Amino acid sequence: MNKVLILIAVLAVSSCSHKPIKFEQKPSVVVEPVKEPIENAKFKFLPSSLATIDDAITVTKIEEKVNEAVNGECFKNEMLKPGLKLNETKDSPQIVYSKIKSAQIEAVISYYSQRFTSAVAYAEKGIFYFNRRMIGGWSICDFASTALHESTHLSPLNYSHAFKNYKGREMTVPYYMNQIMEKCCK
Numbered sequence: 001m002n003k004v005l006i007l008i009a010v011l012a013v014s015s016c017s018h019k020p021i022k023f024e025q026k027p028s029v030v031v032e033p034v035k036e037p038i039e040n041a042k043f044k045f046l047p048s049s050l051a052t053i054d055d056a057i058t059v060t061k062i063e064e065k066v067n068e069a070v071n072g073e074c075f076k077n078e079m080l081k082p083g084l085k086l087n088e089t090k091d092s093p094q095i096v097y098s099k100i101k102s103a104q105i106e107a108v109i110s111y112y113s114q115r116f117t118s119a120v121a122y123a124e125k126g127i128f129y130f131n132r133r134m135i136g137g138w139s140i141c142d143f144a145s146t147a148l149h150e151s152t153h154l155s156p157l158n159y160s161h162a163f164k165n166y167k168g169r170e171m172t173v174p175y176y177m178n179q180i181m182e183k184c185c186k
């Protein structure tokens with residue numbers, strides 16, 4: 001058989017085959033974005049547009065105290081101490097710590113006045129409302145403690161606690177923040 005015939009034969013065979021052409025699909029390589037390690041937690045608190053100058057100054061100090069505490073050794077030691085068990089979360093204390101350390105929280109601090117309640121503050125849509133009737137005589141660390149508690153309710157942290165008080169509530173993430181701040185906010 002000469003070369004021409006071989007070629008015809010090959011073409012004939014291949015033209016009879018109706019096999020769909022398959023393109024080899026290479027498994028796509030998922031490249032994990034390199035996460036920049038965030039050295040320091042960044043909590044940003046802004047005064048509401050209705051704030052007085054004094055309120056605005058307080059907010060700046062609250063921000064300073066929260067960042068100072070969260071990025072300090074005392075906070076680290078309290079979060080990573082052996083045997084620590086936090087309630088109402090599946091996260092280990094190590095995970096909670098790293099989440100807080102890499103959080104970029106921003107919230108507005110505002111006030112409300114309500115007499116017949118024991119509530120000192122609540123968070124709603126990124127705004128922390130402090131009850132003016134409950135905060136008389138508060139130190140900056142008291143504010144910072146509450147601001148950090150409320151911050152842990154916000155995304156991306158999203159930690160919560162039961163509304164009603166019970167024995168283990170002090171060991172939920174938000175309330176543990178209050179305990180930490182009592183020790184670590186100077």
Ligand SMILES: [Zn+2]
Binds near residue numbers: 149153
């Ligand atoms: Zn809370």
